[in-house]
């Protein structure tokens with residue numbers, strides 16, 4: 001999950017910097033860093049659900 005996010009941040013930041021004619025540092029900040037707090041919370045929620053077995057107990061998840 002963390003590796004996947006890192007790949008998404010890397011691709012998105014480089015793309016954003018190029019598409020908006022910003023420096024790479026600005027692209028990394030606006031395309032990666034600003035999303036880190038929310039993504040950490042989402043990852044923690046998913047890890048909690050999976051390790052707690054809650055997803056497996058839901059009837060719509062086989």
Ligand SMILES: O=C(O)CCCC[C@@H]1SC[C@@H]2NC(=O)N[C@@H]21
Nearest residue numbers: 005008009012031035036038039
């Ligand atoms: O098109 C947009 O408005 C921005 C999309 C950004 C998607 C990325 S995926 C990683 C990061 N975490 C999110 O929740 N959104 C951004």
